Amino acid sequence: MKTAELIGNDPGWLITVKALLVFIFCVVLTLLSVWGERRLVGRMQQRPGPNRVGPFGLIQALADGVKLALKEDIIPAAADKVVFILAPIISATTCFMSFAVIPITGPVNLFGRQTAMQLTDLPIGVLYVLAIASVGVYGIILAGWSSGSTYPLLGGLRSSAQVISYEIAMGLSLVAVFIYAGSMSTSDIVAAQSNTWYAVVLFPSFVIYAISMVGETNRAPFDLAEAEGELVGGFHTEYSSLKFALFFLAEYVNIIAVSALATTLFLGGYHAPPFLGFTENWLGGWFTAIWFFSKVLVFFFVFVWLRGTLPRLRYDQFMQFGWKILIPVSIVWILVVATLRLLSLQSAPRIYVVGFASVVVLLVMLVNIGFDNAKNKKIKAIVDDSSAPSFAVPELPMNISSINVSAPKKGSDRG
Amino acid sequence: MAEIEAFKNNDRDLKKVEFTQVDQPGSVGFLGHAKGFWVTFSTIFKKPETVEYPEVKAPTQERFHGRHQLNRHPDGLEKCIGCELCAWACPADAIYVEGADNTEENRMSPGERYGKVYQINYLRCVFCGLCIEACPTRALTMTNEYELADDSREKLIFEKDDLLGPLRAGMLMPPHPMYPDMNDTNYYKGEVTQAHPSQDVNK
Numbered sequence: 001m002k003t004a005e006l007i008g009n010d011p012g013w014l015i016t017v018k019a020l021l022v023f024i025f026c027v028v029l030t031l032l033s034v035w036g037e038r039r040l041v042g043r044m045q046q047r048p049g050p051n052r053v054g055p056f057g058l059i060q061a062l063a064d065g066v067k068l069a070l071k072e073d074i075i076p077a078a079a080d081k082v083v084f085i086l087a088p089i090i091s092a093t094t095c096f097m098s099f100a101v102i103p104i105t106g107p108v109n110l111f112g113r114q115t116a117m118q119l120t121d122l123p124i125g126v127l128y129v130l131a132i133a134s135v136g137v138y139g140i141i142l143a144g145w146s147s148g149s150t151y152p153l154l155g156g157l158r159s160s161a162q163v164i165s166y167e168i169a170m171g172l173s174l175v176a177v178f179i180y181a182g183s184m185s186t187s188d189i190v191a192a193q194s195n196t197w198y199a200v201v202l203f204p205s206f207v208i209y210a211i212s213m214v215g216e217t218n219r220a221p222f223d224l225a226e227a228e229g230e231l232v233g234g235f236h237t238e239y240s241s242l243k244f245a246l247f248f249l250a251e252y253v254n255i256i257a258v259s260a261l262a263t264t265l266f267l268g269g270y271h272a273p274p275f276l277g278f279t280e281n282w283l284g285g286w287f288t289a290i291w292f293f294s295k296v297l298v299f300f301f302v303f304v305w306l307r308g309t310l311p312r313l314r315y316d317q318f319m320q321f322g323w324k325i326l327i328p329v330s331i332v333w334i335l336v337v338a339t340l341r342l343l344s345l346q347s348a349p350r351i352y353v354v355g356f357a358s359v360v361v362l363l364v365m366l367v368n369i370g371f372d373n374a375k376n377k378k379i380k381a382i383v384d385d386s387s388a389p390s391f392a393v394p395e396l397p398m399n400i401s402s403i404n405v406s407a408p409k410k411g412s413d414r415g
Numbered sequence: 416m417a418e419i420e421a422f423k424n425n426d427r428d429l430k431k432v433e434f435t436q437v438d439q440p441g442s443v444g445f446l447g448h449a450k451g452f453w454v455t456f457s458t459i460f461k462k463p464e465t466v467e468y469p470e471v472k473a474p475t476q477e478r479f480h481g482r483h484q485l486n487r488h489p490d491g492l493e494k495c496i497g498c499e500l501c502a503w504a505c506p507a508d509a510i511y512v513e514g515a516d517n518t519e520e521n522r523m524s525p526g527e528r529y530g531k532v533y534q535i536n537y538l539r540c541v542f543c544g545l546c547i548e549a550c551p552t553r554a555l556t557m558t559n560e561y562e563l564a565d566d567s568r569e570k571l572i573f574e575k576d577d578l579l580g581p582l583r584a585g586m587l588m589p590p591h592p593m594y595p596d597m598n599d600t601n602y603y604k605g606e607v608t609q610a611h612p613s614q615d616v617n618k
Contacts, residue, residue, distance in 0.1 A: 046463050047463045047464065
């Protein structure tokens with residue numbers, strides 16, 4: 001039975017319970033992941049990280065949350081009040097909403113009813129997630145705009161440009177998955193991966209998605225929207241108390257949401273890794289949730305690892321990377337995937353498929369060689385031209401007749 | 416002083432300056448990037464350098480500049496002679512000294528004078544140690560104690576009682592007379608090694 005049919009018969013109370021579970025799961029996971037991230041980054045920098053509140057500092061994030069809630073809630077005089085209050089609410093609600101279509105377990109028994117841990121199964125589930133993510137960006141942009149201050153505005157602008165650029169690459173990377181799964185429903189995509197994960201079959205798509213999901217969540221090294229060194233706090237500079245906490249919550253729930261989506265689309269969702277399929281029936285099917293969480297946590301670890309390793313990109317480099325590399329590469333890749341898929345669907349002879357693939361590989365190699373040559377030429381041109389600088393050089397101070405150091409001026413520093 | 420001569424125009428011909436090709440940082444290739452990730456990953460398994468301060472107190476360097484101490488001679492008399500040189504040396508104006516005359520009934524230090532009032536204001540002190548260099552009798556030295564935080568300004572002005580070193584074995588609490596047949600020079604040269612029974616006036 002398909003998941004859509006399975007959960008289609010859920011009574012209202014069961015849906016409520018599931019919604020509550022998703023909410024609790026997101027909040028608890030946020031608290032734990034804030035702690036986990038700070039501990040991990042700490043260890044990467046050879047320091048222990050938060051370890052004072054509770055055992056191993058586990059409730060540090062909770063303590064911070066309580067502290068934030070007790071702080072004074074300031075709304076700047078120059079702020080647009082309604083939008084200023086609305087922005088964090090938009091951010092925090094949308095990030096939870098994308099979890100509605102993520103399948104967390106296979107068929108399980110919940111309070112005596114056969115169901116699956118998935119709130120709803122839309123036929124266009126993944127598109128829904130993308131749409132919700134785009135709405136979530138309004139939170140950031142509106143927060144930046146309504147603060148009535150420079151740095152938040154800059155942060156908001158940056159993030160809008162960033163998310164627009166990287167959402168295209170993200171959407172394109174998902175197209176290959178749709179083509180292979182023949183569906184946009186998350187549960188169908190998971191089911192289609194029961195043999196091989198799409199991370200293997202569609203490796204380039206996976207890489208592009210992995211890169212653009214970091215850009216999408218405003219995380220290091222793509223955290224230009226809240227670049228501390230450049231924009232103070234970015235879009236949330238003017239926010240305090242619970243409103244700031246909402247942004248904080250939204251950021252981490254977003255990380256978990258994109259990780260969950262990546263797990264669903266590329267790592268086989270709640271299915272066990274290869275050769276461990278027998279574990280899927282343990283605990284009456286609930287064991288699949290553990291597989292799901294461990295895959296999400298792997299992504300989360302990579303997020304933290306990136307943050308601990310890479311410096312922030314320069315804004316123009318970031319944009320160039322998105323528009324000039326990620327998007328063209330995904331378009332070419334989609335063409336290749338679509339052709340291969342069509343060939344196999346029409347049961348073309350194997351020789352055609354292999355031939356097409358070899359031609360593509362050859363073309364890629366040729367393009368690569370071309371790029372290398374151009375690069376070498378450029379370097380050579382610089383070396384040849386190095387006898388005299390072609391750029392403007394400021395005049396050296398050679399025409400000063402004399403510099404008297406013996407009698408410093410009255411009132412100068414040392415006088 | 417001689418005047419510095421300016422460069423003549425032809426001394427520094429730009430065309431003669433050689434431009435050399437320098438390896439640009441950043442072109443590290445794939446393995447170079449992987450190396451960076453390996454650094455952070457492997458550091459996870461290293462022991463953190465952090466000293467868990469309130470629980471673990473790492474010893475300071477031997478000559479760390481900590482709280483001051485007013486020392487005593489081996490028989491318990493104070494070394495401070497109330498000369499105020501420390502106060503004069505202090506760049507932060509953190510030390511206040513009032514000297515007074517020693518009398519036969521009330522002798523706090525060998526010689527003529529002793530420090531009657533001695534205050535160090537730890538809100539001003541910069542722990543530079545110039546007072547220690549200025550002290551002619553080694554009365555003032557610094558300990559390694561660094562936990563000096565407190566919650567009021569008054570508590571951070573240390574009086575003589577707070578600064579005086581403890582009475583060690585063989586020392587007697589002043590005021591008491593000097594060691595028999597010794598003068599301040601003998602004290603200064605370290606010829607008094609412990610209190611004489613006759614000095615114990617409270618017995």
